[in-house]
Amino acid sequence: MNISEAARRVGLPAKTIRYYEEIGLVTPPRDKNGYRAFRSRDLHALTFVARARSLGFTIGECRALLQLYQDPTRASADVKEIARRHLGRIDAKLGELAAMRATLTELVAACAGDQRPDCPILKGLAPTA
Amino acid sequence: MNISEAARRVGLPAKTIRYYEEIGLVTPPRDKNGYRAFRSRDLHALTFVARARSLGFTIGECRALLQLYQDPTRASADVKEIARRHLGRIDAKLGELAAMRATLTELVAACAGDQRPDCPILKGLAPTA
DNA sequence: TATGGGGCTTCCCGTGACAGGAAGGTCAAG
DNA sequence: CTTGACCTTCCTGTCACGGGAAGCCCCATA
Numbered sequence: 676m677n678i679s680e681a682a683r684r685v686g687l688p689a690k691t692i693r694y695y696e697e698i699g700l701v702t703p704p705r706d707k708n709g710y711r712a713f714r715s716r717d718l719h720a721l722t723f724v725a726r727a728r729s730l731g732f733t734i735g736e737c738r739a740l741l742q743l744y745q746d747p748t749r750a751s752a753d754v755k756e757i758a759r760r761h762l763g764r765i766d767a768k769l770g771e772l773a774a775m776r777a778t779l780t781e782l783v784a785a786c787a788g789d790q791r792p793d794c795p796i797l798k799g800l801a802p803t804a
Numbered sequence: 805m806n807i808s809e810a811a812r813r814v815g816l817p818a819k820t821i822r823y824y825e826e827i828g829l830v831t832p833p834r835d836k837n838g839y840r841a842f843r844s845r846d847l848h849a850l851t852f853v854a855r856a857r858s859l860g861f862t863i864g865e866c867r868a869l870l871q872l873y874q875d876p877t878r879a880s881a882d883v884k885e886i887a888r889r890h891l892g893r894i895d896a897k898l899g900e901l902a903a904m905r906a907t908l909t910e911l912v913a914a915c916a917g918d919q920r921p922d923c924p925i926l927k928g929l930a931p932t933a
Numbered sequence: 934t935a936t937g938g939g940g941c942t943t944c945c946c947g948t949g950a951c952a953g954g955a956a957g958g959t960c961a962a963g
Numbered sequence: 964c965t966t967g968a969c970c971t972t973c974c975t976g977t978c979a980c981g982g983g984a985a986g987c988c989c990c991a992t993a
Binding site for chain 2: 685690718719720724727729730739740743744746747748749750751752754755758759761762765766768769772773775776778779780782783786787788789790791792793794796797799800801802
């Protein structure tokens with residue numbers, strides 16, 4: 676199977692699949708003409724990575740998860756540890772964004788949004804001293 | 805005032821301040837020895853940008869906000885529009901992260917996290933078919 | 934058989950917002 | 964006079980790709 680068909684099936688751009696091959700996440704063999712020939716295991720790996728990425732795992736984490744996925748002697752504790760760390764990052768990010776949102780919402784609510792120059796948003800950003 | 809003192813006062817790394825000068829957010833004059841000489845207006849602008857950045861505005865938005873800040877004939881509507889757009893981005897991001905968090909939390913809860921290979925997290929990432 | 938239009942390949946540059954580090958000039962203190 | 968802390972520019976790397984150029988390859992149609 677050629678790359679565009681593989682891309683269609685796993686829902687990733689062909690560019691991304693080439694990149695994943697370059698960094699060693701998948702290693703599809705080549706046809707005589709040099710075209711990549713994707714096997715079902717390649718599609719499996721790509722789908723796995725696509726899902727992990729959509730949950731926000733980094734490429735490094737995807738690589739580790741993929742190796743665990745392909746290792747029948749894995750310990751689920753190792754998988755869980757990676758996921759827990761990522762969950763921590765997500766919570767941290769959620770906290771940051773919530774704080775930004777709170778401040779911004781206040782400022783936006785306080786701003787008249789008309790033709791006058793007076794603006795609580797700019798005042799909120801300006802140095803206090 | 806030299807860069808390290810300016811950095812200390814506005815709470816930004818010197819590297820970042822040089823970068824902000826490079827992209828034209830601040831234009832401190834130079835001493836005879838070539839050192840940047842920060843005036844209070846430069847410190848004001850840097851502090852303003854630092855705060856806007858901490859609220860998640862992009863550099864482009866900071867540039868626009870800074871121009872409005874420095875323009876006494878501005879309309880607060882223009883400021884508010886930038887802030888509203890950004891608020892929309894934050895809400896979108898919060899939504900994405902909340903969805904990731906929900907899925908991940910389920911998977912992590914379902915995983916025993918022991919020495920056995922059976923792992924609901926990996927199952928959740930694996931292709932269904 | 935020529936040709937035209939896809940699809941495939943590699944290679945290189947650009948993204949955002951900086952961080953790290955090398956090479957070298959400058960300044961104040963001892 | 965030297966040392967060490969500044970400062971400067973310049974180059975490279977980050978993360979996860981996207982865009983686009985130059986050049987094969989394959990198939991269908993005239």
